[in-house]
Amino acid sequence: MTYAIEPGYTHGTPEKTGILLVNLGTPDAPTAQAVRPYLKQFLGDPRVVEIPKVLWWLILNGIILNVRPKKSAAKYASVWLAEGSPLRVYTEKQAIMLQGYLAERTRAPFAVEFAMTYGNPSIPDALRRLKAQNCQRILVVPLFPQYAASSTAPVFDQVFAELQKMRNMPAIRTVKHFHDDAGYIKSLAANINEYWAKHGRPEKLVMSFHGVPQYTLDKGDPYHCECHKSGRLLAEALGLTREQYVVSFQSRFGRAEWIKPYTTATLLELGRQKTRRVDIVCPGFVGDCLETLEEIAMEGREDFQHAGGGEYHYIPCLNDRDDWMQALTDLVIDNLQGWLNLPDAADREKGRLLALAMGAK
Numbered sequence: 092m093t094y095a096i097e098p099g100y101t102h103g104t105p106e107k108t109g110i111l112l113v114n115l116g117t118p119d120a121p122t123a124q125a126v127r128p129y130l131k132q133f134l135g136d137p138r139v140v141e142i143p144k145v146l147w148w149l150i151l152n153g154i155i156l157n158v159r160p161k162k163s164a165a166k167y168a169s170v171w172l173a174e175g176s177p178l179r180v181y182t183e184k185q186a187i188m189l190q191g192y193l194a195e196r197t198r199a200p201f202a203v204e205f206a207m208t209y210g211n212p213s214i215p216d217a218l219r220r221l222k223a224q225n226c227q228r229i230l231v232v233p234l235f236p237q238y239a240a241s242s243t244a245p246v247f248d249q250v251f252a253e254l255q256k257m258r259n260m261p262a263i264r265t266v267k268h269f270h271d272d273a274g275y276i277k278s279l280a281a282n283i284n285e286y287w288a289k290h291g292r293p294e295k296l297v298m299s300f301h302g303v304p305q306y307t308l309d310k311g312d313p314y315h316c317e318c319h320k321s322g323r324l325l326a327e328a329l330g331l332t333r334e335q336y337v338v339s340f341q342s343r344f345g346r347a348e349w350i351k352p353y354t355t356a357t358l359l360e361l362g363r364q365k366t367r368r369v370d371i372v373c374p375g376f377v378g379d380c381l382e383t384l385e386e387i388a389m390e391g392r393e394d395f396q397h398a399g400g401g402e403y404h405y406i407p408c409l410n411d412r413d414d415w416m417q418a419l420t421d422l423v424i425d426n427l428q429g430w431l432n433l434p435d436a437a438d439r440e441k442g443r444l445l446a447l448a449m450g451a452k
């Protein structure tokens with residue numbers, strides 16, 4: 092084993108703290124040729140599909156990678172933005188904004204990079220860029236509020252695998268999850284309340300989270316539990332009764348049983364019950380992507396209305412909302428305590444109250 096040659100260094104180069112924001116991944120273009128290698132990398136990760144290697148290799152290479160890229164590409168094409176894939180566009184915006192908010196709120200030198208677990212920009216490339224900026228301390232923030240062995244863990248797997256190749260390893264901290272973070276819940280609630288102030292309220296709010304196979308829950312993945320906790324906290328923040336909302340799980344892949352209730356089945360049932368209006372929100376995604384813009388905003392509407400439902404409103408994800416970006420900045424600052432002398436949440440609140448008492452706005 093030879094270890095990577097370190098980027099050039101001169102004594103006195105100031106150190107920066109690196110922040111690595113990571114989302115799931117997306118193809119480079121909405122074409123079958125671009126979707127295929129992305130799906131191959133994604134679905135070839137044993138964290139994502141846990142069936143015996145040889146059997147899965149045959150199914151993936153023999154069937155899935157011959158059929159799915161074309162179908163998925165057509166779906167991607169229906170949501171593609173002028174600047175690229177929505178997931179990449181929003182993640183990049185979040186990284187740029189976080190860099191600005193950190194500069195505004197602290198005097199410490201930061202470098203923020205974003206990466207995708209699958210596809211581009213890759214985690215190894217983003218780590219190289221942070222090292223090139225002399226980041227000796229790196230905070231890794233997977234943009235998944237709820238921890239899952241199939242979304243969060245692969246981020247850490249890749250970061251640690253990259254570290255194993257390094258001669259001069261940076262110190263690493265990780266944010267495991269933020270499913271019950273007060274700022275995250277508050278910005279979700281504000282997003283929904285603002286939507287309702289403009290468009291009125293639904294008979295039922297559907298909170299749709301990405302699904303995972305049932306066997307992962309049986310084997311101890313905390314994901315299902317964390318989704319329900321986020322759902323409950325969000326409902327409390329919105330002042331909803333148990334009858335006014337439902338938590339469901341979308342994006343089932345393959346034939347195995349996934350955690351229930353499925354979003355599709357929930358929307359069909361609400362349609363059959365002639366629900367006058369359903370609003371649907373995806374709190375497990377902090378940026379809009381294929382799974383929200385196509386599967387939920389488009390396919391979900393068809394399912395609900397064909398089954399007899401009335402109005403259907405998709406409420407967008409947090410994307411580049413100011414309150415969410417402030418919440419993410421808080422989360423980062425809180426996770427840097429001890430590395431940097433930054434005011435913690437209690438100090439910040441004291442400072443805010445003091446400023447208020449002194450008549451500041």
Ligand SMILES: C=CC1=C(C)c2cc3[nH]c(cc4nc(cc5[nH]c(cc1n2)c(C)c5CCC(=O)O)C(CCC(=O)O)=C4C)c(C)c3C=C
Nearest residue numbers: 115116117139163178239241242301303344375380381382
């Ligand atoms: C929010 C966290 C996510 C979990 C948990 C997750 C698990 C998971 N996903 C698949 C299969 C697919 N997911 C796909 C897209 C996709 N998944 C997430 C997030 C989670 N997935 C996001 C943000 C996206 C959108 C990507 C984008 O480019 O916008 C896809 C690809 C699209 C398609 O072909 O339908 C697949 C496939 C599994 C099997 C799984 C858990 C085992």
Ligand SMILES: [Fe+2]
Nearest residue numbers: 115301342382
């Ligand atoms: Fe997924």
Ligand SMILES: [Fe+2]
Nearest residue numbers: 342381382386
């Ligand atoms: Fe999907």
